[in-house]
Amino acid sequence: MALSGRFVILFRPLRVVKVLTTAQRKTSHQNTVIPQKKIEHKFSNHLTTNAAKFSTKVLTEIEANEIRNSQNQCWNCGQKLSLMSKNFCENCESILPLAQDENYFSLLAIKKDFRVSLNELQFNFKKFQILLHPDKYTLKSETERNISETVSSFINKAYFTLLKPLSRGIYLLELHGEYMTEDVNSDDPEFLMEILSLNEQIAESDSIPEKRKVFNDVKLIVDDLTIKIAESFHGEDIQKAKQHLISYKYYDNILQKLKEMLPPV
Ligand SMILES: [Zn+2]
Structure with missing residues (x-):
């Protein structure tokens, strides 16, 4: 699967924006941290007249994403986002859509490098998975539920891409503007002969110690x-x-094949 260096964030089709009555708004925002009056006040302070309209309607995920990535503001309270605001607004603690400049490494808060600590990768994956899991948002607004689903699915993709050296390497290549797929073939005849003879050696080895x-x-x-x-x-x-x-891809394939043939150590 071709992955872009930056996230291509796909959203569901734009939903019809509902303009709520005051009573409906009260119910709709009962789960948000900031009372509605405060939201309107903050939006009038921080956003343009046009953006201030957002406080009177339910924002879609795509609009929330636009507010984060074009205006660098929290979609819920309008607060300017600092570098510390990764997944949550520091002011109202709402879940935030992904920042456009995130990549799989930054998403899991690990160093952008081919060498990764698997312990750190697994620890951070679990931490972010728990923090952002859609199950935590079942009682929240539709926007928050949708953001949580999108962010969680990227957290999963990030983890499984960075877990294996081959997919991690391919992803790092992409971050450097170079593309490769897992089914790429070598065009070096000498190398291919070497792989062929190794496969023959495996086919001819009929004992476990040989394998x-x-x-x-x-x-x-x-x-x-x-x-x-x-x-x-x-x-x-x-x-x-x-x-x-x-x-690496060729030798790793052989290694995996041999693993299946050998009894566990
Ligand atoms: Zn906020």
Whole structure:
């Protein structure tokens, strides 16, 4: 699947904006932190006359996103967002749509690098998953529920993309403007011959120790490639990183195949 360096945020079709009566508004906002009067006051202070109309209607997710990304303001209370406002408004604590400049690394608050700490990745994933999970928003407004669903689905995509070295490397390439898919083929005949002979060796090895030996040899190659990929990204040599990633893909496939053939250690 091709992923863009930045998020392409897809929204449901724009819903009909409901203009609520005062009584309806009271019910609709019963779950928000800031009372309606305060919201109107804040909007009149911070937003343009046009934007101030938002306080009298239910905002759609797409409008909330527009307010965050065009005006850098909270869609609920109109507060200017500081760098500290990642997923929640510091003022009214409403859940926020994703900022346009987020990427999978920043979304999970980990360093943008090929080398990641899996413990940190898993810990942060669980933390954000709990904080932003749609189940927490079942009693909130439709806008908050929709934002939570969108953000949660990106949190999941981010985690599963960064979890495996191959998809993580492909994503990092994309952040550097270079594209590759997991089904890319090598165009190096010598390398392809090497892979072919390795596959033959596996097919001909009829004992577990023989297969285990091939597994250990391939594991060393995969570990070495992992270091080379990380170093290439560090040295900003993106083409080299891509070449190593293509080799990694072939050897990692063989490793996974051998894993299925071997009994667990
Ligand atoms: Zn707010």
